[in-house]
Amino acid sequence: MYQPRTYRNWVKTGDLVTFNIAVEETDCYISALSNLQSKARKSILKYRAILKKYIASHPLFLTTLEPLEVERDAPQIVKAMAEAGFKASVGPMASVAGAIAYFVGEELSRFSPEIIIENGGDIYLKSRQNRIIGIYAGKSPLSGKLGLEIKGREAPIGISTSSGTVGHSLSFGKADAVVVLAENAILSDAIATGIGNLILQEADIASGIERAQKIPGIKGIVIIKGEIMGTWGDIKLCRTSEE
Numbered sequence: 565m566y567q568p569r570t571y572r573n574w575v576k577t578g579d580l581v582t583f584n585i586a587v588e589e590t591d592c593y594i595s596a597l598s599n600l601q602s603k604a605r606k607s608i609l610k611y612r613a614i615l616k617k618y619i620a621s622h623p624l625f626l627t628t629l630e631p632l633e634v635e636r637d638a639p640q641i642v643k644a645m646a647e648a649g650f651k652a653s654v655g656p657m658a659s660v661a662g663a664i665a666y667f668v669g670e671e672l673s674r675f676s677p678e679i680i681i682e683n684g685g686d687i688y689l690k691s692r693q694n695r696i697i698g699i700y701a702g703k704s705p706l707s708g709k710l711g712l713e714i715k716g717r718e719a720p721i722g723i724s725t726s727s728g729t730v731g732h733s734l735s736f737g738k739a740d741a742v743v744v745l746a747e748n749a750i751l752s753d754a755i756a757t758g759i760g761n762l763i764l765q766e767a768d769i770a771s772g773i774e775r776a777q778k779i780p781g782i783k784g785i786v787i788i789k790g791e792i793m794g795t796w797g798d799i800k801l802c803r804t805s806e807e
Contacts, residue, residue, distance in 0.1 A: 581596055583599060587605070592608060593681070593683075596680075625646075627655075631649045640667075648663075648753070654761070660753075662748075663753070665683040666722065669749070673720070686722070694715050695713075695716075696713055700741065704788050712745070724743070726757050738763060739789050772785070
């Protein structure tokens with residue numbers, strides 16, 4: 565069932581040109597200094613085609629829920645997804661949305677120093693100024709009341725949210741939100757999924773944070789389950805206008 569992506573209004577981009585591009589399962593909400601819609605669509609189609617071609621000859625890449633070794637000469641996006649899968653103990657496709665956001669974002673950043681791409685809750689952010697990213701946590705009473713302040717000097721950065729109670733993405737956990745900040749959106753996507761799978765109850769928040777602390781490339785994490793929230797890392801929480 566389609567769920568309106570109202571959380572997209574919580575990414576503060578009033579100074580940028582914003583547009584949406586949907587290609588099959590990929591649904592990107594993109595903000596830049598100028599309208600890069602044509603370039604963005606071309607880039608999305610390119611990376612989707614690369615993945616489709618690889619999957620056609622390596623179907624296990626699409627279906628496995630376990631980390632998967634790939635060839636040394638595999639496409640760059642394939643190798644990046646596989647590497648993130650090993651770090652997060654998930655299948656490579658767990659990071660597909662973040663991978664599309666990252667590779668498209670890197671290409672578009674050549675044309676605009678300000679690029680924000682949100683793809684199914686996974687964000688590529690490159691900005692010269694501070695940005696506020698609202699935290700959407702479904703029916704949790706904390707949903708919409710808090711945001712993450714991302715400083716311009718931290719960009720580019722990956723920000724991903726996984727939920728066991730919101731959306732259509734596969735999760736074996738029951739967290740309202742697992743938000744991960746990482747060195748790139750491929751890693752943040754995989755880790756958000758992997759740790760999200762571990763959160764079945766409020767008592768699991770501590771072990772989820774402990775897991776994140778051991779993974780190189782993770783900058784911070786927020787885990788929300790009901791009324792309880794746990795945080796770790798170099799993050800700055802702030803109240804949003806929704807409060």
